[in-house]
Amino acid sequence: MPMRAQEIEAMIVAAIPDARVEITDLAGDGDHYAARVEAESFRGMSRVAQQRAVYAALGGRMGGVLHALQLTTVVPN
Template sequence: MPMAADDIAEMIKTAIPDAQVEITDLAGDGDHYAAKVVSESFRGMSRVAQQRAVYAALGGRMGGVLHALQLTTAVPN
């Protein structure tokens, strides 16, 4: 069963409350998304650590309910 973009955004915002999240359905199938997550909490973290924080927020759904996520993370300017 595909995962809704709103559900992905909500899970990320729950785990990273100050996050600005933009989700794009890349294939229109609910399985392939791009996410841009911007958070002050990422400041001082490596890009890998930032992405791990987002994946952790998704609670193990990557590779299962959520097939693919193209992830971009950043700190606010």
Template sequence: MPMAAEDIEGMIKAALPDAAVEITDLRGDGDHYAARVVSETFRGMPRVKQHQTVYNALGGRMGGVLHALQLTTAVPE
């Protein structure tokens, strides 16, 4: 069963309350999303650790319920 964009956003914001999150359904199938996550939490973190933080927020759903997530992370300017 596909995941709703709102569920993905909610899980990320639960883990990173200050985050600005934009979710785009790339194919309209609920399985392939792009996410842009901007959070002060990422400041000083290597990009890999930023991505791991977001994946951890999704609670193991990557590769299962959520097939693909094109992820962009950043710190606020």
């Protein structure tokens, strides 16, 4: 069963409380999303570490319930 955008956002914010999350359903099928995650807590982390933090927040759903996620992580200006 596909994941809803609100569920993805809630999981990310639960793990990264200062995150501002924007989710876009790329194909309208609930399986292919883009996410932009902005968090002050990313400051000082490499881009890879930032993305690992987001994937960890999804609790192993990548590749299973959530088929594809185009991920952009940023630190606020």
